[in-house]
Ligand code: GDP
């Protein structure tokens with residue numbers, strides 16, 4: 283009989299490798315202007331993802347976003363380094379003619395695929411290609427309580443072919459608990475009726491366990507978030523929140539909103555999967571098309 287071979291050390295080997303090289307993780311935020319995208323970018327960096335790094339200073343107002351802009355922070359925990367990049371985008375839908383308004387966004391996404399492809403086919407290929415590909419795209423839905431706009435549906439339909447879409451309900455502090463739950467249900471139904479597959483896509487569930495885990499997540503989506511980059515004192519603790527005349531909405535309190543669920547989903551449970559779906563499905567589709575175009 284064979285003795286111990288040591289196959290299980292692969293986990294330790296992978297850990298060591300990751301410790302050495304670190305990894306990239308890139309999140310993009312899109313949606314109409316004024317929905318709190320730039321604020322949420324700051325919230326992510328200021329929340330427990332990285333207490334130490336600072337975004338804008340406390341009293342500075344977030345300027346209106348006029349171009350696609352990537353902000354990166356290297357975050358280290360337990361010796362593992364993650365370069366987290368959030369790509370902020372200008373709001374769309376302000377124009378009279380909103381036709382093809384997703385084009386600058388899909389152009390940016392494709393440009394990152396192109397960059398990666400160029401590095402891959404390079405003869406003097408880098409040992410580790412810097413990864414600027416968008417691993418997930420948070421789509422901000424206006425908290426109207428009504429139907430999604432045609433523009434939202436069109437936008438998500440186009441983008442869902444090139445990137446992992448994660449719809450979120452913006453500024454959810456403006457909805458009552460009932461309104462929030464009804465709206466979430468309504469959005470899910472409308473997305474399904476329009477044939478829009480958001481992440482985690484059903485077709486990529488690998489087994490029953492995957493399916494049941496992801497079904498739970500899909501039923502909890504779209505996460506209804508609140509963003510803020512201001513800190514307040516609540517019960518002797520400093521918390522990120524929005525101060526209102528009737529109290530502080532605590533961004534990271536799961537009883538107040540679903541920001542922490544979203545963050546844990548992105549980072550603690552699905553980060554690796556988001557990267558894999560990006561590489562194996564979205565990037566692969568781009569690559570196959572490009573190489574085909576060239577050959578034929
Ligand atoms: P963007 O255009 O999508 O980037 O939106 P901004 O982040 O610039 O925010 C627009 C305005 O909405 C600012 O006054 C923010 O303080 C406010 N805001 C951002 N997030 C929230 C939120 O979750 N709830 C509420 N009520 N207001 C928010």
Ligand code: MG
Nearest residue numbers: 319320346347
């Ligand atoms: Mg902005």
